[in-house]
Amino acid sequence: MTDARNLPSRDLSEKRLKQRHAAEARFKLYGQLAIVIALGFLVVLLARVVQQGYTVFWTHSITTSVYLDPARIDRADLEGNNFDYLAAQNLLKRLKVQDDALGLASGEAMDLVSRDLGYRILGAIKDDPKVIGTTLTFTVPVKANADLYYKGEIERSTPETDRKLSNRQLDWLDRLEAEGLVRSHFNSDFFTNSDSTEPEQAGVLGAVVGSALMLLVAAFIAVPVGVLAAVWLEEFAPRGRLSGFIEVNINNLAAVPSIVYGLLGLVLFINWLGFPRSAPLTGGLVLALMSLPTIIIATRAALKAVPPSIREAALGMGASRTQTVFHHVLPQAAPGVMTGIILSLAHALGETAPLLMIGMVAFTPGLPESLASAASVLPVQVFIWENAAEAAFHERTAGAIIVLLVFMILMNATAVILRRRFEKRW
Amino acid sequence: MSFTLAFALLLAFSVGVWWLGRRRASALAGGERLHSLPGYYGTWVALWTGIPAALILLLFLTAGPRLGEALIAADPPAAVASLPSETAQAFWNDAQSLARGEPTTAIQWTPEQRAALEQKAEQARQYNGFSAFAALALAGVLALGGFLLAWPRISPTLRARNQVEGWINIALMACSAIAVLTTIGIVASLLYEAMRFFASVPPLDFLFGLQWQPQIAMREDQVAAKGAFGAVPLFAGTFLVMIVAMCVAAPVGLFCAIYLSEYAGRTTRGVIKPLLEILAGVPTVVYGFFAALTVGPLFRGFFNWIGSWLAEGPLDPLGQYLMAVQNEMALTAGVVMGIMLIPYISSLSDDIINAVPQSLRDGSYAMGATKSETVKRVILPAALPGVMGAMLLAISRAVGETMIVTMAAGSQARITANPLDSVTTVTRQMVELLTGDQEFDSPRTLAAFGLGLTLFGVTLVLNIIALRIVQKYRQAYD
Structure with a gap:
């Protein structure tokens, strides 16, 4: 017997073993690093969105009283009166500031209060003309830039020429706040208003409703068609060249860029069939075509997972093939099918590019009246606001993203719960 | 009504x-x-x-x-x-x-x-x-x-039941036919409109032209100005952004998959996989927002800072260049697109690595190989075709991705290999051409369909090859 300890190769192999173990540790570290990088991106992404958007959930309102001077209001042409100017002068009086000859001061004061005030005064007078001559009190949002100042996003330390508000305006805002006329509160307008050119009045309701309508149309078409197509391919289709061709076709469709579906929608639905542009109906059809392949693939996978014994038992009891599939196989596969449907609709909810192709970039204030009228949808709203010049739209962009993500997470969570609770392991 | x-x-x-x-x-x-x-x-x-x-x-x-x-x-x-x-x-x-x-x-x-x-x-x-x-x-x-x-x-x-089932069978077949009709619809509509475009711009000028200036077509007398619709700069820009994206996504995604399938325990997998799924579920418009308002300014700040260090030194020209770098560079769009692709590559590769038979692993361990050696010498070579297929699918997605490049890449068409330059891509130009206020019949608008047809063709070829590879690979181990 040779003493292994004395052989030079023992040292060598120990050294090599050490190297190999070091390589092993390094490799594992790379893997962990990759996971950390991927999850780090997720955290940074979500954190940035929240950080840029959380401010949108509260806002500032100003309570101001306006003396409706009969001498200044033209009763014959109510709509022609500049009530904002009137209100601004009242505000200046309250601040004990003398307006200059050019009206610059009242102009600057007008830029502090939302234009909503003028409409509110007009509405009050229209309701009851007798209010002219009295003093009314209104609570309205402050203008977006003033709101940004209160939230600390416009700072006094920036040189006056570089910021949207003058020193004088900042002084007034400080005084208004000190006098308790300005109140900060939950921004319900963001959830009850639709898109607007004025940032402080822009909200997501129109986009949420538009998205919901579009998703309904998409689901109404894609779910039955997708599920039935999958049932045919999986349970009825003769295995052969035709079903092979359809399968390749569907797999390819699932990987076609979404923007191409937008082109299809533009040509087929809008140019050839005369569907309305930018409407939830057209958008829903495009999204339905887009989510069809993924629904088919998910449904087929769920059907495949149902063991043949179920089918054999049903057939053995004398059920026809159709009865077997619709009474036994499909109900057993339902949780998997539902999960696939929800995930694919959640994806459709966040899709933007094909909707740009069918003209959804147009500015659409107000709620959509029908499936065929112009509407805005959440992801496109994000895109539009991101392009807007005003700084106040940036927090709204992030706010709309938060709303969008909440909906997506709700849908995904539903899918996960469905999968966890109802999916059977055979 | x-x-x-x-x-x-x-x-x-x-x-x-x-x-x-x-x-x-x-x-x-x-x-x-x-x-x-x-x-x-x-x-x-x-x-x-x-x-x-x-x-x-x-x-x-x-x-x-x-x-x-x-x-x-x-x-x-x-x-x-x-x-x-x-x-x-x-x-x-x-x-x-x-x-x-x-x-x-x-x-x-x-x-x-x-x-x-x-x-x-x-x-x-x-x-x-x-x-x-x-x-x-x-x-x-x-x-x-x-x-x-x-x-x-x-x-x-x-025989009422058989009759009704006949109807049902027809309905089911009709539903499956819609999937095929969609493909036909895509090809027909793209071809039809692209033909109208190629009637005013020769296909060869479009595919090999080096000048992309679609705005020229707005002037009546220059509708068919030569070289105005050369798409090579767009292809180059798309390629550059795709390469940057794959440089980020391929290693990170692949290592994620290796770690998840070979190293991570059941619980770790149970936590990390849903988190990656969230990353995969984030809408692309959110990635675009992230690229435009976070990553872009961050990169610009970083390169400008390096530039200010180098300026007035021996590398002054480089410093000056870095100081002038803008938000909208290929790097920004590419990196963010790479982030988007990480979960895609990871989940595809994960499936593929899991499909490698356990016997190969066991054989390797029995020979005394460590885990990393098993992965490098046995699993990856065995899974290579499948992984290649996954990468091709990811490339096809990168090429067709629209929102990130629309929001974060530039609009200047230029041929460059420098990721710090601003480039434009096929999809971004399609959005720009079709969201303008142009008449639908103008070559400018129709150019979008020429681009769309090219995009569809390229992604179709990539997908067919990739799906073929993945399928062949699955069959090999089934």
Whole structure:
């Protein structure tokens, strides 16, 4: 017997073993690093969105009283009166500031209060003309830039020429706040208003409703068609060249860029069939075509997972093939099918590019009246606001993203719960 | 409106017929043994009643208005024949709007055009009224006829279940056919519009031209200016962004997959996989926002800072260049797109690595190999074709991704390999061309379809190759 300890190769192999173990540790570290990088991106992404958007959930309102001077209001042409100017002068009086000859001061004061005030005064007078001559009190949002100042996003330390508000305006805002006329509160307008050119009045309701309508149309078409197509391919289709061709076709469709579906929608639905542009109906059809392949693939996978014994038992009891599939196989596969449907609709909810192709970039204030009228949808709203010049739209962009993500997470969570609770392991 | 009512009536009628048919079958069941359950008889009659009529109504709703427009426009009056095509189009639109009582365009028509317009509107009104009446009447006749034909045939020997199942089978096949029709629709619509584009710009100039200046086409006299629609800079930009994205996504995604499938325990997998799925579920417009407002400024700040270090030193030109770097560089869009692709590559590769048979691993461990050696020498070589397929699928997605590049890449078309330059991509240009206020018929708008066709062709080839590889690979180990 040779003493292994004395052989030079023992040292060598120990050294090599050490190297190999070091390589092993390094490799594992790379893997962990990759996971950390991927999850780090997720955290940074979500954190940035929240950080840029959380401010949108509260806002500032100003309570101001306006003396409706009969001498200044033209009763014959109510709509022609500049009530904002009137209100601004009242505000200046309250601040004990003398307006200059050019009206610059009242102009600057007008830029502090939302234009909503003028409409509110007009509405009050229209309701009851007798209010002219009295003093009314209104609570309205402050203008977006003033709101940004209160939230600390416009700072006094920036040189006056570089910021949207003058020193004088900042002084007034400080005084208004000190006098308790300005109140900060939950921004319900963001959830009850639709898109607007004025940032402080822009909200997501129109986009949420538009998205919901579009998703309904998409689901109404894609779910039955997708599920039935999958049932045919999986349970009825003769295995052969035709079903092979359809399968390749569907797999390819699932990987076609979404923007191409937008082109299809533009040509087929809008140019050839005369569907309305930018409407939830057209958008829903495009999204339905887009989510069809993924629904088919998910449904087929769920059907495949149902063991043949179920089918054999049903057939053995004398059920026809159709009865077997619709009474036994499909109900057993339902949780998997539902999960696939929800995930694919959640994806459709966040899709933007094909909707740009069918003209959804147009500015659409107000709620959509029908499936065929112009509407805005959440992801496109994000895109539009991101392009807007005003700084106040940036927090709204992030706010709309938060709303969008909440909906997506709700849908995904539903899918996960469905999968966890109802999916059977055979 | 009348059609909604017609559909509702048809539905109500069919439900009534279903109930009648079921009742009759039940009554018959007293004497003789029925072939099928009574409900099948009801369904059978209801199908014959409802389906043909509903198809007629649907056909009329989608194709009717277009047919009407074509009929009305078949013989243009003299006053219109001489108009340029866009104005003529407006004329026909106005005629249709007038016929429907909708507001017309603001165009002031000359008296004789006005007269022709009135006449055509009257024609359109007549056609609309007649065709709507005809469709409704035809649907009514079909519904009633179907019912009358089917009703007497209800008998205990009628194989109602088999008949109904035949209908169901046809419906299922029709649904599958829609998937194929979608492909045909995509190819047909892209080809049709692209042909119109290639009529004014030769395909070779488009595919190999080095100049991309679509705005030139806005001027009438330069519509077909040579080189204005050369798409090579767009292909180059797309390629550059894709390469950057893959440089980020391929290693990170692959290592994620290796770690998850070979190293991570059950619980770790259970936590990390759903988190990666969230990353995969984030809408692309959110990635675009992230790129434009976070990553872009961050990179610019970083490179400007390095530039300010290098400036006035031995590397002054480089420093000056870095100081002038803008937000909208290829790197920004590429890196963010890479982040988007990480979960995609990771989940595809994860599946593929899991499909490598356990016996290969066991064999490797039995020879004394460590885990990393097993991965590097056994699993990855075995999984290589599948992983390549996954990478190709990811490339195809990167090429077709739109929102990130629309929001974070530039709009200057240039051929460069420098990721710090601003480049533009095929998809970004498609968005720009189609969201403008251009007439649909202008080459500028139609160029989007040339680009779309190229994009579809490239991604189709990539997908077919990738899916082939992945499938072959799966079969090898099944």
